[in-house]
Amino acid sequence: MAVRSLYRYVRHRIRHIPSEGVQYLGICTRDGRGQDSDPxxxxxxxxxxxxxxxxxxxxxxFLRMVVTDYAQVFRD
Incomplete structure (x- = not known):
C-alpha cells in the first residue's frame, strides 16, 4: 500500500501578549436593550x-466581559 500523505503534528502554544492589554465591556441586561460601556x-x-x-x-x-485578549501562537 502506497502512502499518499504524511501528517506532521507540531505542538503550538497560545500566549497572551501583555503589551497589547485587554479590553473590558459592561452590558446592561435589563429589558434586552443592550446598553453598554463601549470597549x-x-x-x-x-x-x-x-x-x-x-x-x-x-x-x-450587568454582564461584565473581557472583550479582547490579544494572543500570539508559538511553535514549540
Missing amino acids: QREETAAQDWMLKHAGMTGHQF
Missing part, C-alpha cells in the same frame, strides 16, 4: 459605567 482599556472604566448606569436607571444586572 474600555481599563477594567475600572467599564465598572464605573455600570455603577453610573445603575445609579441613573435603577438597573442592577
